[in-house]
Amino acid sequence: MENKQHIEFSADALALAKKLMGRYPEGKHKSAIIPILHIAQSEFGGWLSPQGMDYVAKIMDLQPIEVYEVASFYSMFNLQPVGKCVIEVCRTGPCWLMGAEDIVNHIESKLNIKVGETTSDGMFTLKTVECLAACGGAPMMQVAEKYHEDLTFAKVDTILNDYQNNTKTPISHWSKDKIKP
Amino acid sequence: MPKVTIDGKTIEVPQGTTILQAARMIGAEVTPPAMCYYTSLKTSGGYCRTCIVKVSKMSEANPNPIPKPVASCRTNVEEGMEVLNYTSPEIVEARKGVVEFLLANHPLDCPICDQAGECHLQDLSYDHGSDDTRYEFERRKFKKIDLGPFIQLHMTRCILCYRCVKVADQLTDERVHGVLNRGEVSEISTYITKAIENDFSGNMIDVCPVGALTDKTFRFKSRVWFTNPVSAHRDCKKCCGKVTLWYKGDEVLRVTGRKDKWGEVEEFICNECRFEKKQTLDWEIEGPTAIDRHSVISANHYEKIVEPSLFKLNDIKPFED
Amino acid sequence: MGKKLLTEHFGVQGIQQLQVYKQHGGYASLEKALKKTPDEIVNEVMTSGLRGRGGAGFPTGRKWSFIDKKSGKPRYLVCNADESEPGTFKDRYLMEVNPHLLIEGMIISSFALGAHLSYIYIRGELLYVYHILEKAIAEAYEAGYLGKNILGTGYDLELYCHPGGGAYICGEETALIESLEGKRGNPRIKPPFPAISGLYNNPTVVNNVESIATVPAIIAMGGEEYAKIGIGHSKGTKLISACGHIKKPGIYEIELGLPVEEFIYSDEYCGGIRGGRKLKAVVAGGSSVPILPAELILKTEKGEPRLMSYESLSDGGFTSGTMLGSGGFIVMDETTSIVKNLFNFTRFYHHESCGQCSPCREGTAWMEKILHRILHGHGTLKDVDLLWTLQKNIDGKTICPLGDAAAWPVASAIRHFRSEFEDFVQHPEKHLDVKHYFNQIEKKELA
Ligand SMILES: Cc1cc2nc3c(=O)[nH]c(=O)nc-3n(C[C@H](O)[C@H](O)[C@H](O)COP(=O)(O)O)c2cc1C
Ligand code: SF4
Ligand code: SF4
Ligand code: FES
Ligand code: FES
Numbered sequence: 001m002e003n004k005q006h007i008e009f010s011a012d013a014l015a016l017a018k019k020l021m022g023r024y025p026e027g028k029h030k031s032a033i034i035p036i037l038h039i040a041q042s043e044f045g046g047w048l049s050p051q052g053m054d055y056v057a058k059i060m061d062l063q064p065i066e067v068y069e070v071a072s073f074y075s076m077f078n079l080q081p082v083g084k085c086v087i088e089v090c091r092t093g094p095c096w097l098m099g100a101e102d103i104v105n106h107i108e109s110k111l112n113i114k115v116g117e118t119t120s121d122g123m124f125t126l127k128t129v130e131c132l133a134a135c136g137g138a139p140m141m142q143v144a145e146k147y148h149e150d151l152t153f154a155k156v157d158t159i160l161n162d163y164q165n166n167t168k169t170p171i172s173h174w175s176k177d178k179i180k181p
Numbered sequence: 182m183p184k185v186t187i188d189g190k191t192i193e194v195p196q197g198t199t200i201l202q203a204a205r206m207i208g209a210e211v212t213p214p215a216m217c218y219y220t221s222l223k224t225s226g227g228y229c230r231t232c233i234v235k236v237s238k239m240s241e242a243n244p245n246p247i248p249k250p251v252a253s254c255r256t257n258v259e260e261g262m263e264v265l266n267y268t269s270p271e272i273v274e275a276r277k278g279v280v281e282f283l284l285a286n287h288p289l290d291c292p293i294c295d296q297a298g299e300c301h302l303q304d305l306s307y308d309h310g311s312d313d314t315r316y317e318f319e320r321r322k323f324k325k326i327d328l329g330p331f332i333q334l335h336m337t338r339c340i341l342c343y344r345c346v347k348v349a350d351q352l353t354d355e356r357v358h359g360v361l362n363r364g365e366v367s368e369i370s371t372y373i374t375k376a377i378e379n380d381f382s383g384n385m386i387d388v389c390p391v392g393a394l395t396d397k398t399f400r401f402k403s404r405v406w407f408t409n410p411v412s413a414h415r416d417c418k419k420c421c422g423k424v425t426l427w428y429k430g431d432e433v434l435r436v437t438g439r440k441d442k443w444g445e446v447e448e449f450i451c452n453e454c455r456f457e458k459k460q461t462l463d464w465e466i467e468g469p470t471a472i473d474r475h476s477v478i479s480a481n482h483y484e485k486i487v488e489p490s491l492f493k494l495n496d497i498k499p500f501e502d
Numbered sequence: 503m504g505k506k507l508l509t510e511h512f513g514v515q516g517i518q519q520l521q522v523y524k525q526h527g528g529y530a531s532l533e534k535a536l537k538k539t540p541d542e543i544v545n546e547v548m549t550s551g552l553r554g555r556g557g558a559g560f561p562t563g564r565k566w567s568f569i570d571k572k573s574g575k576p577r578y579l580v581c582n583a584d585e586s587e588p589g590t591f592k593d594r595y596l597m598e599v600n601p602h603l604l605i606e607g608m609i610i611s612s613f614a615l616g617a618h619l620s621y622i623y624i625r626g627e628l629l630y631v632y633h634i635l636e637k638a639i640a641e642a643y644e645a646g647y648l649g650k651n652i653l654g655t656g657y658d659l660e661l662y663c664h665p666g667g668g669a670y671i672c673g674e675e676t677a678l679i680e681s682l683e684g685k686r687g688n689p690r691i692k693p694p695f696p697a698i699s700g701l702y703n704n705p706t707v708v709n710n711v712e713s714i715a716t717v718p719a720i721i722a723m724g725g726e727e728y729a730k731i732g733i734g735h736s737k738g739t740k741l742i743s744a745c746g747h748i749k750k751p752g753i754y755e756i757e758l759g760l761p762v763e764e765f766i767y768s769d770e771y772c773g774g775i776r777g778g779r780k781l782k783a784v785v786a787g788g789s790s791v792p793i794l795p796a797e798l799i800l801k802t803e804k805g806e807p808r809l810m811s812y813e814s815l816s817d818g819g820f821t822s823g824t825m826l827g828s829g830g831f832i833v834m835d836e837t838t839s840i841v842k843n844l845f846n847f848t849r850f851y852h853h854e855s856c857g858q859c860s861p862c863r864e865g866t867a868w869m870e871k872i873l874h875r876i877l878h879g880h881g882t883l884k885d886v887d888l889l890w891t892l893q894k895n896i897d898g899k900t901i902c903p904l905g906d907a908a909a910w911p912v913a914s915a916i917r918h919f920r921s922e923f924e925d926f927v928q929h930p931e932k933h934l935d936v937k938h939y940f941n942q943i944e945k946k947e948l949a
Contacts, residue, residue, distance in 0.1 A: 023660075023662045023664075025576075025619070025702060028683070028684075028702055030683065030684035030685075031664070031682060031683055031684045032684065033684040034626065034664075034665060034666060034667040034681065034684065035664065035665055037667065038626065038629065038665060038667070047949075049949045050949060063355060063356055063357070065356055065357055065358060065359045065371070066356075066359070066684075068359070068361055068370075069359045069360055069361060069685075069686055070667070070684065070685065070686060071667075072361040072362045072363070073362070073363045073667070073669065073686040073687060073856075074626070074666070074667025074668045074669050074687075075667075075668035075669060076626050076627065076667050076668035077667060077668075079947065079949060080947065080949050081949065091846075092588045092789075092846065092847075092850050093588045093589065093785075093789055093832060093843060093846050093847055093850070094588060094589050094745045094746055094832050096842075096843070096846045097745075097746050097747060097832070097834060097838065097843070098746070098747075129627075129668075130586070130588070130670065130850050130853055130854065131586060131587070131588040131589070131670075131789075131850070132627050133585045133586065133590065133591040133593070133594045133625070133627075133628070134591055134594070135588065135589055135590070135591050135743065135745035135746075135751070135830070135832070136591055136743060136744065136745050136751040136752050136753065137751070138745060138751070142627060145629050145630045146630070147630075173626065173627070173629050174629055175629075178633055226691075227691040227858075227859070227901060228858050228859050228860070228901070229859070229860055230859050230860055230861055230899055230900070233899060248898075249898040249899075250898060250899060252691070252901075255691050275895065275899060278861070278891075278894075278895030278899070279860060279861060279895070279899065281895070282860045282861050282863075282864040282865055282868075282895070283860050283864070285864045285868055286864060315888055316868065318868075318871045340860070341857065341858075341860075341863070343858075360686065360857075362857075363669070363686070363687075363855070363856055363857050364852065364853065364854070364855040364856060364857040364863060364866075364867075365852065365855065365857060365863055365864070365866070365867040366857075367857035367863070
């Protein structure tokens with residue numbers, strides 16, 4: 001896992017952040033904090049270190065604690081390093097009814113990690129999350145921005161192999177190709 | 182001016198008065214306990230839910246009851262409003278439930294807590310709780326942290342009343358502490374590398390209803406009931422300079438703001454008065470402070486609280502630092 | 503086949519593009535609406551009888567009429583696209599398939615409210631839908647439907663999309679507003695209500711995606727026509743998200759008043775229970791509403807057929823009824839353990855409690871721990887009673903309705919399935935096949 005981060009936005013990310021701050025009335029640019037944290041998470045390897053959050057505080061002209069308070073409240077922000085792909089399996093009622101537990105078990109044994117852990121090659125982190133508004137496609141999981149629905153063990157295997165083979169750099173909810181001003 | 186009736190007692194109050202304030206004007210016998218509201222802190226209140234009451238009649242204009250209990254600290258009175266507090270068995274029962282929730286994760290370390298004897302939670306559980314807790318799971322624990330050189334945060338005891346955050350927000354210039362995480366694991370915390378260095382930050386200690394924020398300069402750890410409170414003042418450029426000095430023998434152990442009968446400080450004081458003026462010579466003494474807050478200090482029933490069944494589940498062990 | 507007002511064009515290839523949307527009659531309602539006065543539109547919506555589709559079912563036109571116009575402060579419309587209620591996935595589908603329908607609804611509704619700045623607050627997990635909306639919004643600006651002097655009428659509107667960060671509580675309207683201000687999603691204490699003091703302390707209306715997306719249809723056909731669809735005080739069509747043990751999970755647009763039995767068993771809708779099994783229970787309006795056993799969801803206590811409508815579903819109150827809620831229809835067959843399902847729901851509320859008020863913060867955690875203990879075979883009959891008292895001590899004592907939403911599933915599960923709980927604690931060996939009952943919620947530590 002890459003623990004040392006390059007703490008600065010790319011020019012595109014910075015321009016996008018500025019643009020987003022401009023979407024709120026005069027003096028209310030703090031509103032943009034969540035979208036900018038998404039961008040930061042994408043820029044900084046899938047997670048937010050204190051330095052990363054301080055950087056966000058700096059470009060938004062906020063107190064660092066204001067950023068910490070927000071980042072720690074919302075479940076999408078990782079405050080610890082994660083693998084290149086974060087697998088988020090929905091565990092809530094409707095998905096549970098359709099076998100979400102079995103999917104989690106399957107991934108755990110396939111990757112040889114427990115929920116909350118990262119594979120030793122730094123490729124996958126496994127998380128469970130609450131209902132992602134895809135209950136009709138239960139059981140389901142999200143990887144970066146993509147929803148994978150109607151999962152079976154075989155389908156999970158194919159999906160994971162795909163990521164294993166094609167992921168060179170960390171992917172995140174706000175995909176890199178959408179960081180454009 | 183609207184007239185409101187609480188537990189059968191009627192009072193006329195200025196427009197914009199809350200039910201809680203109106204109750205305090207009538208007297209302690211109708212006043213609900215308040216663990217998070219603090220008169221001088223804007224937007225405080227509403228969180229702890231100990232002050233809930235039943236509005237049996239909304240107003241003259243709309244005589245319907247409000248179906249659910251309301252937080253008296255955040256509900257304004259209206260002309261002709263009728264409120265039930267201690268006269269409603271439903272409210273008394275509901276409050277017991279709230280107290281049980283507040284105590285569910287609270288450590289049972291009163292005998293070694295600095296706040297013992299002036300802790301509002303202790304008062305609350307004595308006056309409004311039930312005899313027993315049914316909570317049988319491990320309680321939340323946190324490490325103690327220092328918020329700068331003067332203040333210690335013992336998060337394990339915190340009831341998340343948000344008062345200290347409001348102090349930091351409203352009294353100091355650069356807020357460096359706040360609430361991290363959410364839900365059951367929320368905690369008061371600080372921006373790690375920075376100390377809380379601000380002229381008014383010490384007031385957090387006074388507003389904290391429990392022993393979560395304490396004065397690190399409290400010189401000899403001593404039970405409050407062995408100390409003598411004395412009112413004093415000095416000419417201070419930063420604050421009102423009106424304080425209570427807490428003596429043991431002829432030594433000043435600590436300095437706090439002056440509290441009214443509801444346990445709220447009358448005027449906030451600066452850190453210099455609080456932390457740096459610990460000589461009698463620094464002060465003009467006015468005389469002993471009357472503690473008229475209904476509290477375990479004056480009632481001296483502390484022993485009674487520690488003993489009963491409330492504490493039977495866990496042994497009382499000191500927490501390691 | 504019932505009327506399709508929202509999903510009519512969902513099958514159309516490329517309907518996500520403005521050009522195609524227009525070819526199918528898109529933005530005609532906007533042009534029609536801009537020729538009316540704002541008050542006329544509000545009246546039209548009031549006449550239609552449309553009730554909020556986010557869960558509470560408050561009449562939309564009435565809500566609009568409360569917005570404070572006297573103070574002269576700027577007014578905002580915020581669309582609630584936080585869709586996180588377990589069992590509900592209609593808004594996501596609607597925005598993904600037909601984003602311009604929502605945008606057209608937003609422009610008409612903003613005009614009716616006199617708002618010149620509006621936001622769509624979409625849950626952060628749906629960032630891919632956020633980008634779809636962004637693109638559609640850009641097209642709408644391009645076409646002159648947004649921005650300054652819309653279609654030459656002199657009306658200005660800026661519309662932006664805003665993603666959340668992952669928190670169910672941000673679906674609660676005041677938490678949503680806090681979150682949109684860049685803060686933690688802590689619900690505000692009401693009053694003041696958003697209509698008086700909402701976003702940036704200015705008058706604000708918060709409406710669900712489906713409510714707003716219905717507005718173009720109401721303008722097109724007229725409020726009176728719309729009100730002819732449906733039954734009683736349940737007007738129009740509603741999107742139902744159907745999931746669980748049914749043959750055909752998915753989104754169905756129904757005319758309110760459809761019999762529940764038909765909805766579950768007819769091939770036009772859910773197609774019956776999968777594997778030919780028997781129906782055990784239904785949670786009819788998203789995880790927060792009371793669960794009902796098969797006999798009570800198909801027929802009311804009086805023996806009348808239960809209908810998919812606000813009134814019929816709540817017939818019998820909490821003793822024998824439930825609620826339409828957000829229309830998240832979760833079906834459970836005879837193999838389902840109600841106790842385990844309840845643990846799962848309770849864990850959800852524990853995880854999602856914002857933690858501001860003590861009954862919800864402590865109570866949800868406590869209930870989950872008790873259920874966890876029961877699942878692991880260490881429960882007692884006293885635990886079942888304790889659960890009952892705890893939910894009672896939470897219900898109605900909290901700042902926002904999440905507390906109630908956590909209490910009701912517990913209350914209804916015990917009310918209707920008490921014997922199953924008792925059997926579980928008395929003969930745990932019959933029920934134990936423990937898999938993944940994590941009960942810890944992750945505390946985030948700074949690195
Ligand atoms: C805990 C909680 C979660 C909610 N989640 C949502 C949601 O995801 N989407 C939604 O539209 N309304 C949600 N609501 C309801 C909103 O507070 C609000 O009533 C609704 O957005 C109003 O829109 P409507 O009148 O168009 O239904 C939620 C309410 C609560 C208490
Ligand atoms: S530390 Fe004290 S004042 Fe601050 S929230 Fe906790 S209990 Fe309240
Ligand atoms: S009821 Fe729960 S979610 Fe709502 S304000 Fe209270 S703690 Fe937060
Ligand atoms: S329960 Fe998994 S997406 Fe809704
Ligand atoms: S004092 Fe009113 S809710 Fe805490």
